[in-house]
Amino acid sequence: xxxxxxxxxxxxxxxxxxxxxxxxxxxxxxxxxxxxxxxxxxxxxxxxxxxxxxxxxxxxxxxxxxxxxxxxxxxxxxxxxxxxxxxxxxxxxxxxxxxxxxxxxxxxxxxxxxxxxxxxxxxxxxxxxxxxxxxxxxxxxxxxxxxxxxxxxxxxxxxxxxxxxxxxxxxxxxxxxxxxxxxxxxxxxxxxxxxxxxxxxxxxxxxxxxxxxxxxxxxxxxxxxxxxxxxxxxxxxxxxxxxxxxxxxxxxxxxxxxxxxxxxxxxxxxxxxxxxxxxxxxxxxxxxxxxxxxxxxxxxxxxxxxxxxxxxxxxxxxxxxxxxxxxxxxxxxxxxxxxxxxxxxxxxxxxxxxxxxxxxxxxxxxxxxxxxxxxxxxxxxxxxxxxxxxxxxxxxxxxxxxxxxxxxxxxxxxxxxxxxxxxxxxxxxxxxxxxxxxxxxxxxxxxxxxxxxxxxxxxxxxxxxxxxxxxxxxxxxxxxxxxxxxxxxxxxxxxxxxxxxxxxxxxxxxxxxxxxxxxxxxxxxxxxxxxxxxxxxxxxxxxxxxxxxxxxxxxxxxxxxxxxxxxxxxxxxxxxxxxxxxxxxxxxxxxxxxxxxxxxxxxxxxxxxxxxxxxxxxxxxxxxxxxxxxxxxxxxxxxxxxxxxxxxxxxxxxxxxxxxxxxxxxxxxxxxxxxxxxxxxxxxxxxxxxxxxxxxxxxxxxxxxxxxxxxxxxxxxxxxxxxxxxxxxxxxxxxxxxxxxxxxxxxxxxxxxxxxxxxxxxxxxxxxxxxxxxxxxxxxxxxxxxxxxxxxxxxxxxxxxxxxxxxxxxxxxxxxxxxxxxxxxxxxxxxxxxxxxx
Numbered sequence: 001x002x003x004x005x006x007x008x009x010x011x012x013x014x015x016x017x018x019x020x021x022x023x024x025x026x027x028x029x030x031x032x033x034x035x036x037x038x039x040x041x042x043x044x045x046x047x048x049x050x051x052x053x054x055x056x057x058x059x060x061x062x063x064x065x066x067x068x069x070x071x072x073x074x075x076x077x078x079x080x081x082x083x084x085x086x087x088x089x090x091x092x093x094x095x096x097x098x099x100x101x102x103x104x105x106x107x108x109x110x111x112x113x114x115x116x117x118x119x120x121x122x123x124x125x126x127x128x129x130x131x132x133x134x135x136x137x138x139x140x141x142x143x144x145x146x147x148x149x150x151x152x153x154x155x156x157x158x159x160x161x162x163x164x165x166x167x168x169x170x171x172x173x174x175x176x177x178x179x180x181x182x183x184x185x186x187x188x189x190x191x192x193x194x195x196x197x198x199x200x201x202x203x204x205x206x207x208x209x210x211x212x213x214x215x216x217x218x219x220x221x222x223x224x225x226x227x228x229x230x231x232x233x234x235x236x237x238x239x240x241x242x243x244x245x246x247x248x249x250x251x252x253x254x255x256x257x258x259x260x261x262x263x264x265x266x267x268x269x270x271x272x273x274x275x276x277x278x279x280x281x282x283x284x285x286x287x288x289x290x291x292x293x294x295x296x297x298x299x300x301x302x303x304x305x306x307x308x309x310x311x312x313x314x315x316x317x318x319x320x321x322x323x324x325x326x327x328x329x330x331x332x333x334x335x336x337x338x339x340x341x342x343x344x345x346x347x348x349x350x351x352x353x354x355x356x357x358x359x360x361x362x363x364x365x366x367x368x369x370x371x372x373x374x375x376x377x378x379x380x381x382x383x384x385x386x387x388x389x390x391x392x393x394x395x396x397x398x399x400x401x402x403x404x405x406x407x408x409x410x411x412x413x414x415x416x417x418x419x420x421x422x423x424x425x426x427x428x429x430x431x432x433x434x435x436x437x438x439x440x441x442x443x444x445x446x447x448x449x450x451x452x453x454x455x456x457x458x459x460x461x462x463x464x465x466x467x468x469x470x471x472x473x474x475x476x477x478x479x480x481x482x483x484x485x486x487x488x489x490x491x492x493x494x495x496x497x498x499x500x501x502x503x504x505x506x507x508x509x510x511x512x513x514x515x516x517x518x519x520x521x522x523x524x525x526x527x528x529x530x531x532x533x534x535x536x537x538x539x540x541x542x543x544x545x546x547x548x549x550x551x552x553x554x555x556x557x558x559x560x561x562x563x564x565x566x567x568x569x570x571x572x573x574x575x576x577x578x579x580x581x582x583x584x585x586x587x588x589x590x591x592x593x594x595x596x597x598x599x600x601x602x603x604x605x606x607x608x609x610x611x612x613x614x615x616x617x618x619x620x621x622x623x624x625x626x627x628x629x630x631x632x633x634x635x636x637x638x639x640x641x642x643x644x645x646x647x648x649x650x651x652x653x654x655x656x657x658x659x660x661x662x663x664x665x666x667x668x669x670x671x672x673x674x675x676x677x678x679x680x681x682x683x684x685x686x687x688x689x690x691x692x693x694x695x696x697x698x699x700x701x702x703x704x705x706x707x708x709x710x711x712x713x714x715x716x717x718x719x720x721x722x723x724x725x726x727x728x729x730x731x732x733x734x735x736x737x738x739x740x741x742x743x744x745x746x747x748x749x750x751x752x753x754x755x756x757x758x759x760x761x762x763x764x765x766x767x768x769x770x771x772x773x774x775x776x777x778x779x780x781x782x783x784x785x786x787x788x789x790x791x792x793x794x795x796x797x798x799x800x801x802x803x804x805x806x807x808x809x810x811x812x813x814x815x816x817x818x819x820x821x822x823x824x825x826x827x828x829x830x831x832x833x834x835x836x837x838x
Contacts, residue, residue: 049499070118168219431483449480581629
């Protein structure tokens with residue numbers, strides 16, 4: 001870790017000294033979203049989820065009003081105007097149980113990998129879609145799904161899709177298809193972990209492998225077609241651009257030589273490439289690649305790419321999001337860079353690199369370049385020289401292409417620096433919409449999904465991105481996998497593991513004042529004098545106000561914001577009082593004014609300024625007055641809260657009921673009166689205690705006359721049968737029953753009265769006493785207070801003190817016991833062995 005941090009500091013130092021963009025202030029390198037909207041505050045949100053998982057592949061056909069969603073084991077067709085209306089259609093496409101079993105035997109995870117994950121859904125022709133899935137780590141199955149006629153089988157799709165659902169992958173279908181359903185025709189370009197291939201074509205092509213690997217463990221992110229042939233004066237061809245990550249081969253890719261660096265690349269091929277005649281047969285003759293940099297200190301990981309077409313191919317712009325790789329475990333940051341297509345062309349038209357076998361390094365090639373230029377498409381000049389297709393190219397050109405796929409120049413971002421750098425955020429998905437603002441300019445609005453379920457909405461203004469708001473679209477943190485924008489429905493669709501969401505492009509009603517609407521700098525929203533409204537579709541634009549460029553002009557004539565209702569606060573001297581002031585904007589700074597003029601400084605005297613408001617501690621009467629809270633943002637000050645604070649010097653006197661006037665009493669006279677009251681209360685309490693003690697003593701004496709049982713005295717023995725009577729017979733127990741060291745024997749069966757030991761005949765017994773509460777679970781009446789159940793079937797004998805026999809129990813204990821056992825003879829409880837007779 002120390003070596004990484006030292007390397008990072010060296011990179012920063014080198015960047016500053018060699019031109020790393022440092023023109024911005026430090027605050028601009030960590031953009032803050034203006035507003036934060038939690039998931040329970042979202043409005044007009046529609047959600048779709050079904051039995052499947054991983055809703056990560058989205059295809060929008062805006063003109064048809066359909067959103068196709070590829071999930072795990074299913075493809076859904078949703079109504080793009082309302083994905084939650086329940087009108088979806090579904091195609092089940094799950095891996096068979098046999099394939100899942102084979103996948104498990106290969107050591108794959110049967111919880112995540114051994115399924116058919118849909119990785120590609122594209123329009124094949126007017127009647128069919130084309131889809132590709134992982135199919136539980138087997139060959140990629142690709143069914144054709146009819147949208148108007150019978151399905152046409154397209155084969156097994158062997159090797160057309162990566163098996164691993166977590167592997168980067170992209171696909172693109174270009175070209176036309178025949179109307180109707182006899183057969184499908186088109187150009188289909190896709191990436192695999194090892195190469196770029198063209199299928200569904202009479203001449204399939206792929207990247208070369210030897211003697212120089214054109215791709216090195218590539219992981220693809222996106223692909224796009226740029227139609228450079230449209231109205232081209234040189235007769236150029238359309239080109240397909242691929243964006244991916246791969247292991248770096250050039251020496252300058254990493255400062256840390258102990259780590260194998262992965263770098264971002266952009267590759268280019270010509271759509272009409274047919275491969276070579278003898279050399280590079282069934283291989284691309286136009287493949288070239290260059291490094292893509294964003295200038296966040298190295299180890300850049302390309303996560304998402306979106307293309308914006310400005311109406312003609314020279315105005316094409318690419319937006320890309322980058323994160324720091326796993327080597328920087330102590331840091332987490334993301335960046336957004338913008339690339340013009342002219343920068344890509346400059347890199348592909350620049351010098352090449354070559355691989356030196358002796359040094360095993362890539363270096364710049366300064367030798368002769370053959371003609372026509374290797375890697376270029378067929379143009380009017382090429383046709384004039386007799387090269388009508390790539391199969392007509394000379395061998396020297398094809399040999400050069402085979403050995404020089406890497407370009408020397410890097411593709412740099414526009415203006416040489418990132419548009420946005422955000423710490424503690426990982427951007428995982430990107431979508432861009434171009435909006436026409438009230439000033440007549442077009443602004444690119446970026447929707448960036450994060451790795452924890454948030455969506456950032458930003459607008460590109462000059463060379464920076466202003467983040468309008470951040471939305472928590474998923475309550476459960478999960479990566480946003482895909483984003484698609486519908487201009488027709490004015491919605492953005494968010495795909496993730498748990499489902500699909502449909503959100504409006506803007507929620508202008510969220511801004512309650514002119515200041516709030518202007519400061520948002522949202523190209524979709526404008527102030528019409530009464531509220532913040534959608535700009536799109538507004539009939540009369542003369543009364544509208546918007547300032548995307550600066551975010552501070554237009555709110556005049558007193559309609560900027562209504563003054564807040566003043567609230568009264570009354571406290572006593574020495575109390576603390578909090579004056580709340582809620583600010584929705586994260587960019588605003590709270591300012592407090594007293595009586596409209598004097599400002600309060602934080603941390604001075606009795607005042608404490610915080611995010612929740614103003615805290616006045618140990619308030620004094622001179623703190624009374626009118627307090628106003630204002631939000632200062634971008635040079636504008638808007639009132640947020642108003643209070644009238646009153647600090648009373650002492651508690652207000654309560655009006656007393658009219659009574660007879662009392663003689664004046666001094667402070668010295670009040671003290672003896674209080675002492676007398678205390679003495680009287682103590683005397684009364686002492687008397688009550690004496691009375692209660694006498695009553696308790698009398699009750700105790702009455703109980704002693706009736707008889708008492710002593711537990712723990714010398715005349716009482718506490719013994720269990722299991723401890724002292726194990727192995728003794730019935731006769732021994734009977735002989736020792738009346739002795740001092742007697743014990744209680746539990747004998748199954750019935751007891752005989754003759755078994756009781758002989759004792760002196762006592763006087764006639766009095767009437768039987770009332771029954772005592774039962775203590776056994778077997779239902780028999782409780783024995784006298786000489787037996788207690790202990791731990792299951794053991795019983796404990798409490799010997800009664802002999803000197804004072806109770807009149808209630810004049811008979812001996814043995815006789816009483818015999819009577820009870822005689823009654824026991826007629827009970828029905830002997831069937832349970834654990835309820836033994838005594």
